[in-house]
Amino acid sequence: MIEFWTILIIKTLVAFAVSMLIVAYSTWIERKVLGHVQLRYGPMRVGFHGLLQPIADGVKGFFKEELIPDNADKPVFLLAPIISIGAAITLVVVIPFGDTVTIMGHKIPLYLADLDIGILFVLGISTIGSYGGMLGGWSSGNKYGVIGGLRASAQMISYELPMALAVISVVMVSGTLSLVGIVENQAGLWNVVKQPLAFFLFIICGLAEINRTPFDMPEAEAELACGFNVEYSSMKFALFFMAEYCHMFVFAAMVTTLFLGGWYGPLLPGPVWFFIKTFAIIFFCVWERSTFPRYRYDQVMELGWKVLLPAGLLNILLTGLWMLVFNI
Amino acid sequence: MELIILLICGGLTIITSLLVIFARNTVHSALWMVASFFFMAVLYLLLQAEFIAILQIIVYAGAIMMFIIYAIMMLNLRQEERAPMRKTKVVGVVALLVLFLELLVVAVGRGLLAIKGPVTDQLMAKFGHIAVLSNFLFSDYVLPFELASILLTAGVVGAVILAKQKSE
Amino acid sequence: MEMLEFVVPALNVKAILPQAILSLTALTVLLVGVSSPHNKKTSSLGYLSLVGVVVALISTLMINGARESAYNGMVLMDGFSSFITLIVCIVTLLTILSSINYQRFFPRLNCGEYYCLLLFAAVGMSFMGSAGNLLMIFLALETMSISIYVLAGFKSDEAQSIESAMKYFLLGAFASGFLLFGFALVYGCTGTMDLVKISAFLTAHPEVIHSKMLMGGVALMTVGFGFKVAMFPFHMWTPDVYEGAPTSITGFMATGVKAAAFAALLRVFFVALGHLQADWTGIMWLLAFLTMTIGNVVALSQTNIKRMLAYSSIAHAGYLLVGFVAGSKLGQSGILFYLLSYAFTNLGAFGVIALLGRDGGEYTSLDDFAGLGFKYPLMGLAMAVFMFSMAGIPPASGFMGKFYLFSSAMKAGFIWLAIFGVINSVISLYYYLRVVVVMYFKEVERDVVMPKPSAAVVVGLVIAAIGVLQMGIFPSYFWDMARQSVQAMLM
Numbered sequence: 001m002i003e004f005w006t007i008l009i010i011k012t013l014v015a016f017a018v019s020m021l022i023v024a025y026s027t028w029i030e031r032k033v034l035g036h037v038q039l040r041y042g043p044m045r046v047g048f049h050g051l052l053q054p055i056a057d058g059v060k061g062f063f064k065e066e067l068i069p070d071n072a073d074k075p076v077f078l079l080a081p082i083i084s085i086g087a088a089i090t091l092v093v094v095i096p097f098g099d100t101v102t103i104m105g106h107k108i109p110l111y112l113a114d115l116d117i118g119i120l121f122v123l124g125i126s127t128i129g130s131y132g133g134m135l136g137g138w139s140s141g142n143k144y145g146v147i148g149g150l151r152a153s154a155q156m157i158s159y160e161l162p163m164a165l166a167v168i169s170v171v172m173v174s175g176t177l178s179l180v181g182i183v184e185n186q187a188g189l190w191n192v193v194k195q196p197l198a199f200f201l202f203i204i205c206g207l208a209e210i211n212r213t214p215f216d217m218p219e220a221e222a223e224l225a226c227g228f229n230v231e232y233s234s235m236k237f238a239l240f241f242m243a244e245y246c247h248m249f250v251f252a253a254m255v256t257t258l259f260l261g262g263w264y265g266p267l268l269p270g271p272v273w274f275f276i277k278t279f280a281i282i283f284f285c286v287w288e289r290s291t292f293p294r295y296r297y298d299q300v301m302e303l304g305w306k307v308l309l310p311a312g313l314l315n316i317l318l319t320g321l322w323m324l325v326f327n328i
Numbered sequence: 329m330e331l332i333i334l335l336i337c338g339g340l341t342i343i344t345s346l347l348v349i350f351a352r353n354t355v356h357s358a359l360w361m362v363a364s365f366f367f368m369a370v371l372y373l374l375l376q377a378e379f380i381a382i383l384q385i386i387v388y389a390g391a392i393m394m395f396i397i398y399a400i401m402m403l404n405l406r407q408e409e410r411a412p413m414r415k416t417k418v419v420g421v422v423a424l425l426v427l428f429l430e431l432l433v434v435a436v437g438r439g440l441l442a443i444k445g446p447v448t449d450q451l452m453a454k455f456g457h458i459a460v461l462s463n464f465l466f467s468d469y470v471l472p473f474e475l476a477s478i479l480l481t482a483g484v485v486g487a488v489i490l491a492k493q494k495s496e
Numbered sequence: 497m498e499m500l501e502f503v504v505p506a507l508n509v510k511a512i513l514p515q516a517i518l519s520l521t522a523l524t525v526l527l528v529g530v531s532s533p534h535n536k537k538t539s540s541l542g543y544l545s546l547v548g549v550v551v552a553l554i555s556t557l558m559i560n561g562a563r564e565s566a567y568n569g570m571v572l573m574d575g576f577s578s579f580i581t582l583i584v585c586i587v588t589l590l591t592i593l594s595s596i597n598y599q600r601f602f603p604r605l606n607c608g609e610y611y612c613l614l615l616f617a618a619v620g621m622s623f624m625g626s627a628g629n630l631l632m633i634f635l636a637l638e639t640m641s642i643s644i645y646v647l648a649g650f651k652s653d654e655a656q657s658i659e660s661a662m663k664y665f666l667l668g669a670f671a672s673g674f675l676l677f678g679f680a681l682v683y684g685c686t687g688t689m690d691l692v693k694i695s696a697f698l699t700a701h702p703e704v705i706h707s708k709m710l711m712g713g714v715a716l717m718t719v720g721f722g723f724k725v726a727m728f729p730f731h732m733w734t735p736d737v738y739e740g741a742p743t744s745i746t747g748f749m750a751t752g753v754k755a756a757a758f759a760a761l762l763r764v765f766f767v768a769l770g771h772l773q774a775d776w777t778g779i780m781w782l783l784a785f786l787t788m789t790i791g792n793v794v795a796l797s798q799t800n801i802k803r804m805l806a807y808s809s810i811a812h813a814g815y816l817l818v819g820f821v822a823g824s825k826l827g828q829s830g831i832l833f834y835l836l837s838y839a840f841t842n843l844g845a846f847g848v849i850a851l852l853g854r855d856g857g858e859y860t861s862l863d864d865f866a867g868l869g870f871k872y873p874l875m876g877l878a879m880a881v882f883m884f885s886m887a888g889i890p891p892a893s894g895f896m897g898k899f900y901l902f903s904s905a906m907k908a909g910f911i912w913l914a915i916f917g918v919i920n921s922v923i924s925l926y927y928y929l930r931v932v933v934v935m936y937f938k939e940v941e942r943d944v945v946m947p948k949p950s951a952a953v954v955v956g957l958v959i960a961a962i963g964v965l966q967m968g969i970f971p972s973y974f975w976d977m978a979r980q981s982v983q984a985m986l987m
Contacts, residue, residue, distance in 0.1 A: 076355065116456045120382045127390030131362070134394075138355065138401050146401065153398045157391065177458060433708055467503050471512070471567040472631050475623060478519055479639040482616040485526065486646030489609040490661075 007108060015112055019092045019249060024054035026245040029279075030286045037290040061238035069140055069231045076139035081232070081239035084132025087125050088246035094118050095253045096180045098263045098270035110263075110271060111180060118179035119167055122254060123160070126209060130156040132243060133211070137228030148228035151297065155208055155215065158304035163205035165312030166198040169319040170258050183262030190261040197315045199259045201308060206255065208304070210247040213289040215300055252281035334374055341367040358397050365389040376452040379461055510559055511566035511573045511626075514552040514581050515619050518588075521548025522615035529608015539952070542596040545611040549592060549618070553585040563984055565628055569690045572628035572763075575984030576832075579977065580625025580759040583836050584752060586963075588618040590843040591748040593956030594850050597949050598744040601854045605650055605742060614748070617643035621756035625763075628986070630679045630689040633760050637675070637724070640756060641668050644749055648741040660740025667723065667733045675720025681713030682768075691768040692986070698771045705771050714772060717764065718779075724757035727817065728787040731810045738806035743853055743860070746802060747846030750809045751839040758816055758835060762828055765820075767985070773823055780821045781913055788814025788920045795927050801849060802860045804927060805842070808886060811924060812838055818910075818917050819901040825982050827904035832978040834897035837885070837967050841894055844960030845882040847953060848875060854947045862934055864944045869935035872946055878957050880932045885964045887928035888921045893967030900975065 028043070028050065035042025043050030068077060098110035115121050130152055137149025171177055173194050174185040182191075192199045208215035229240045256262060256277040263270030265277075295303070344364035351357040365388045372381035452460050465473055509516065525545050560578040565571065591614065599606040620640030627633045645668060649661025683689050685704055686697040698705055723730040738746045765776065791811030798804035816834055819827035852859040869876030885892030898921060902914040967974050 073353070073355070076359070079359075115378070116458055117378050117382045120379075120386065124382050124386040124390060127386060127394070131394070131397075134397065134401075135355075135359070150398065150401055153394055153401075157394060157398075160391070430712065467505055468568045469570075469631070470505055471570045472629070472635055475632065475635045475639065478616060478619060479635055479642065481523075482613060482639055482643045482646075485609050485612055485616075486642060489607075489613075490646060490649060490652060 003106075007106065008112075011108070011112055015092055015095075015097075016089070018097075019089065019246065022249050023242050023245045024058070026248060026282055027057070027241070028054050029282060030245075030289075033283065033286040034290050037287070058238065061235050064234035066236070067231070067233045069142065071141040072231065073139040073141070076135050077231075078236075080132050080136035080139060081236045081243070082132075083135065084129055084243035085239045085246065087129030087132065088243045088250065090125050091122055091129075091246075091250040094121055094179055095250065096183055096257060096262055097274050109180075114178055114180040117177050119171065119177050119182070119258070122179075122250070123164055123167065126247070126250070127156065127160060129243065129247065130209075132240070133228045136232065136240065140228075140231035142231050145228050145231055152211070152228060155211075155300060155304075158301055159205045159208040159215075159308070162201055162304065162308035162312040163209060165309070165316060166195075166201040166205065167258065169195055169198045169312075169315050172316070172319050172323065179257050183257055183264070186261040187264055190259065190264075192259040195259070195315070195319070197311065197318075199255075201312055201315065202255065202258065205304075205308060206251045207285070207288070208300070210251050211244065212248070212285055214292040214295045216294060248282060248285055249278070252278045252285070255281050330374055333370065337367045337370040337374075340364075341371065354400050355397065358393060358400060361396075362389045362393045365393070376449050377457055379457050505567055508564075508566040508571075510562065511564070511571045513555045513559055514585065515622050515626075517548060517552040517555055518615050518619045518622070521545055521552075522612045522619070524548070525615065526608045526612040529612070539596045539599070539606070539950075541606065541608055541611050542592055542599070542952070545615055546589065546592050546596075548615065549585055549589050553582070553589065556581045556585060563986065565692070565986060569628045569692060570632050571623075571626050572691075572986045573626060574986045575981035576759070576763075576986075577622075577626030579832050579836075579981040580755060581622040583755045583832075583839050584618050584621040584625070586836070587621075587748060587752040587755065587839050587843060588614065590839075590847065590956050590960055591744060591752075593952045593959075594747070594843070594847040595744040597953035598742065598850045598853055600950065601947070602651060602742065604653070605744070610647070610650060613643040613647050617647070617748070617752065621752050624756040625759035627760065627763070628691050630683065630691070630764070630768075633764065634672075634676060634679060636756075637760065638672060640753065641672065641724075644745070644753065647745045648737060648749070650745070651742055654740075656740035657742065658740075660737045663733055663740075664737045671720050671723030671730065674716045674723075678713045678716030678718075678720060681709050681716065685710040685713065691763060694768040695770060698769075702771075706775075710772070711775070714769060714776065718776070721757055721761045721764075722783070725754055725761070725813045725816070726787075726810045727783055727813055728790050728810070731787065731790070731813075734810055735803045735806040738809070739800060739802045739860075743802065743846055743850040743858060746805075747843040747850075750805070750846070751835075751842045754809070754813065754816070755835045755839065758820075758831055761820070762831065766823075766828070777821055777823060780817060781910065784814050784817035784821050784913060785916050786814075787811070787817060788917065792920050792923045792927075795924070798927070799862050800860050801862055801865070801931065804862070804931075805845060805849075808924065808927070809842070811920065812886075814920070815898060815901055815917060818905050818913055821910055821913060822901075822904040822908040824904055824908050825979070826907060827901070828982045828985075829975070829978040830897070830900035830904045832981060833900055833967075833971070833975055836974060836978075837893035837897040837964070840960045840963035840967065841882050841885040841892070844878065844957055844964065845886070847957050847960060848879045848882065851875060851946055851949055851953065852944060854945075859944050862931065863938075863941055865931065865935050866938040866942075867935070867940035868944065868946070869932075875946065876935050878961050879935060881961050881964055883928045883931050885968065887925045889925075891965065891968050893964045893971070896968055896971040896975075 031053070032042040032050070043053040046052040046056045068074060093112045094115055096111040096114070100107055100109045102108070133152040134149040134156075137145040137147070137152065139145075170182065170191055173191065174182045176182060176185070185191075207213075229237055232240060253274075256274060260277045260281075263274045265273030268276075341364050344360045344367060347360040348357050348364060351360055365384055369381040369384040369389070372378075372384060447460055447464070521544070525541055525548075528544060529541055556578055559573070560575065560582075563574050566573060571577075592611070595605065595610070595614075599610075617640045620636045620638070620643065623636035624633060624640065627636055645661055645665040648664050649658050651657035679689070682694065685707060686694045688694055688697060704710060719730065721727075723733075726734045738749065741749060765773075769776075788811045791807050791809070791814055795804050795807035795811065798807060812834075816831050819831040819834065821827070822830075849860060852864065865879075869880070881892060885894035888894040888898045898917070902917050905911075905914040905917070
C-alpha cells in the first residue's frame with residue numbers, strides 16, 4: 001500500500017515537473033521560432049541563445065505589481081486564472097507518456113491514470129478550462145475583456161462539437177475510450193492513416209480550442225487590446241499565459257496519442273518517441289501562427305458550424321460504412 | 329472512505345445549490361451551479377457511473393452552463409434588483425417545505441425498497457461502466473435511443489425555426 | 497478479459513412501421529423544404545407529407561390484428577396501439593389538409609419545418625399509444641410536446657402566437673418534470689420500467705401496492721398526464737394556448753395530444769397499475785366531474801370561438817375521464833370511440849374556423865360568424881354538423897360517443913357521474929347551439945368575406961363531416977373496432 005502511494009506521488013511530481021518544464025520552454029520555442037521565421041533572433045540575452053529566458057520571465061511575473069481594477073468582480077477575477085491553469089494541469093493526468101517500464105523491480109506504467117473514459121475526460125475538463133478566459137474577461141469590467149470573454153465562449157461551444165465528432169470516429173476504430181487503449185490499438189497502423197479526415201478536423205478544432213492563430217479571436221491584439229486578459233497583471237497574467245501553453249502541450253500530446261501512435265516508434269524508447277512527436281506538433285502550432293492571418297469573427301463561426309460540423313458527421317458516416325463493409 | 333467522500337460531496341452539493349439561489353449576483357449564481365454540478369459528478373463516481381459523471385461535467389457544467397453564462401453576459405445582468413419579500417415567496421417556501429416533508433416521508437417513513445435492477449455495482453466493476461452502458465443502449469434500449477434522436481432532431485429544427493429572423 | 501454478451505435485438509420493422517414511415521416522411525419533407533426554397537407559392541410540401549401520412553394510415557390498417565411485443569417490450573403491437581395510430585394518422589391527415597389552405601395566407605407556415613414538426617409530433621403521438629415502457633412513453637411524450645410547442649409559436653411575428661408557445665412550453669416542461677418524477681418513483685418501487693413487468697411485480701409483491709412511494713409516483717404521474725389532457729386543475733393553459741396558436745394547429749393540439757395522452761394514461765393505469773384501481777377511482781371521479789363542469793360553465797361566457805372551443809376541449813376531457821373512472825373494458829372502448837369521434841368533430845370545426853383566416857388576420861370572434869350560414873351555405877352546414885356533434889345531438893357521432901361513455905359508467909355503478917355528465921351536456925348545448933344561431937339568425941355587423949377555399953381543405957372537411965355522420969348513424973362498425981382493440985390490448 002505504502003509502495004503504491006509512494007510510486008503514485010513520485011509519478012505525479014515527475015509528471016507535474018515535466019509538464020511545467022515543457023510549458024516554460026514552449027514559450028521559448030515560440031519566441032525563437034517566430035523570431036527565426038521573421039528573420040530575427042528572438043531572445044538572446046539570458047543564457048545561451050536565451051535558454052534561461054522563461055525562468056527570468058517567471059521571476060519577473062512574481063515581482064511585478066498586482067493590479068485589480070476598481071470595478072472588477074474581485075472573487076471571480078481571482079478565480080478565473082486559477083480555473084484556467086487548474087484545468088490545464090489536470091489534463092496532464094491522463095496523457096500516456098509511454099508504456100510500462102520496469103524500474104528497480106517495480107513495474108511502472110508511464111501514465112498517471114488510465115481512465116475508462118479517458119478521452120471524454122479530456123474533452124470535459126478542457127471545456128471547464130475555457131471558463132477561465134470567459135470569466136476573466138467578464139469580471140475585469142472592461143469592455144474589451146467582456147468581448148474577449150464572449151468570443152471565447154462562443155468559439156468554444158462551436159468548435160467543441162466537431163472536435164468531439166472527430167474523436168468519435170477515432171473511438172469507433174479503436175473500440176475504446178481509454179487513451180492507453182487507443183495508443184495500443186495503433187501498434188500496427190497509426191490512426192492518421194486510418195482517419196485522415198478526423199486528423200484534419202481535430203487539428204483545426206484543437207487550434208480553435210486553444211485559441212491559437214488563426215482562431216485567436218478572444219485575445220486579438222489588434223482589435224481587442226489583448227482581449228480577456230487585458231486587465232490582468234503580474235502572476236495572474238502569467239497563470240493565464242502558462243495555461244495557454246499547457247493547453248498547447250496537452251493538445252499536442254492528444255494529437256500524438258489519438259493519431260500519431262503515441263509512444264510507438266522504431267529503435268528509440270517509447271517516451272522519447274512520444275516527446276519527439278509532441279514537440280513536432282508544438283513546432284507546427286508555432287509555425288502556422290507565423291504564417292496564417294487571423295480569421296474574421298463571423299468567418300470563424302461559419303467555418304465551425306457550416307463546414308467542420310457536417311464534415312465531422314460525414315466522417316462518422318464514412319467510418320461506419322467502412323467498418324460495416326469490411327466487417328471490422 | 330466512500331462514506332466520508334459521500335458526506336463531504338453531498339454536503340457541498342447542497343451548500344452550493346443553496347448558494348445558487350441565494351447569491352445576489354447572477355454570474356456568481358451560475359458559477360455556484362457549475363460547482364454544484366461538479367460535486368454531483370463526484371457522487372456519480374461513487375456509484376461507479378463514471379460515464380454519467382463525465383457527461384454531467386461535459387453537458388451540464390460545460391455546455392449548458394456555458395450557454396447560461398453567455399446569455400447572462402449578453403444581457404449584462406450584474407446585480408439582481410432587490411425585490412421586497414412577496415407573497416409568492418412565502419407560498420414558495422411553504423410549498424418547498426411540504427415537498428421536502430413528502431420526500432422525507434417517502435424516504436424514511438416506509439423505507440426505500442431497494443430493489444436491484446440488472447445493472448449492479450459488481451457488474452460495472454467487472455466490465456466497466458461504459459461497456460455495460462453501451463451494451464444496454466444498443467440492445468435492450470435501442471428503440472428509445474432512436475426515438476431520442478428523433479426528439480433531438482425535432483428540438484433542433486424547432487429552435488432554428490423559432491430563432492430564424494424573417495428572411496422572406 | 498471476459499466480455500459481456502451482446503445480443504443484437506431482432507429488427508422488427510412491422511412493429512414500428514407506421515412510425516417509421518412518418519419519421520422518414522418528416523425527414524424527406526425537411527430536406528426537400530431546405531433544398532428548394534423557391535416553391536413558397538406551391539403546396540408541394542403539404543402534399544408530400546400527405547402522401548406519407550396516407551401510406552402510414554394504410555400500413556396501420558395492414559398490420560392491424562398483429563399482437564406481439566417487440567424490442568424487448570418497448571413497443572406493444574396490439575389492437576389498441578393500432579387504433580391510436582389510426583386516430584393519429586387521421587388527425588394528421590385532416591390537419592395537413594387544413595394547413596394547405598391556411599398557409600396560403602400565412603406564408604411563414606409554408607416551409608419544410610412546419611410539416612416536419614407536424615409529422616414528428618405524429619410519431620410521438622403514435623408511439624405513446626404503442627409504448628410498453630415508461631421510458632418510451634416519456635420520450636414519445638417529449639417528441640410530441642416539443643414539436644407542438646414550436647408549432648404553436650410558428651407565427652413568430654405575432655405576439656399572441658409567441659405567448660401561446662411560451663406558456664405552453666414553460667408549463668409543459670414543468671408538467672413533464674412531474675411526470676418524470678412520478679416515473680422515477682414507480683421505477684424505484686418496482687425496479688422496472690416495463691409496464692407489463694410492473695404489473696407482474698405488483699402481483700408478486702402486494703405489500704408494495706400501498707406504499708407511499710408508489711402512491712406518490714401515481715399522484716405525480718396523474719399531474720403530468722392531467723396537464724396534457726387539460727384536466728382540472730391543470731387546465732389553465734388551454735385557452736391562451738389554443739387562442740394564440742395558428743388555427744390549423746389548434747385542432748391538432750386539441751385532438752391529437754388528447755388521444756395520445758389518454759392512450760398513455762390508459763396503458764399506464766390499467767396495464768401497469770391495474771392493482772391500484774380502487775385507490776385512484778375516487779379521486780378520478782371528482783376530477784372528471786370538476787373537469788367537465790368547469791369547462792362547460794366557463795365556456796358559456798366566451799365570445800371568441802377559439803377560446804370557447806378550448807374550454808369545450810376541457811369539458812370533453814372530463815367526459816373522457818368518465819369512461820376512465822368506469823374502468824371497465826366498455827369504458828375503455830368508449831374512450832377510444834369518443835377520441836375518434838372527437839378527432840373528426842374538432843378538426844372539422846377548427847377547419848371551418850381556419851377558412852376565415854386571411855392575409856395575416858383571423859376572424860375568430862363569435863360575431864364574425866353572423867350571417868355566414870346563409871352567405872356560405874355549405875360551410876354553415878358543415879359547422880352546424882360539427883357543433884351538433886360536439887353537443888351530442890343524435891345524428892352526429894358525439895351523441896354515440898357520450899352514450900357509450902355514460903352507459904359504461906352506469907354499468908360500472910357510477911350513476912351519479914353519468915347523471916352529472918348528462919347535465920353537463922345539456923349546459924353545453926347552449927354555447928354550441930349559439931354558434932349555429934349566430935350563423936343563421938344574427939344581424940351582420942361586420943362583413944366577413946371568406947376567401948375561396950382550396951380543394952384540399954374541402955376534401956378535409958368532407959372527410960370530417962362524413963366521419964362524424966358515419967360514426968353517428970352507423971356506429972357499430974367503429975364501436976366493434978374499438979371494442980376489439982381494447983380486447984386485444986396486451987396485458
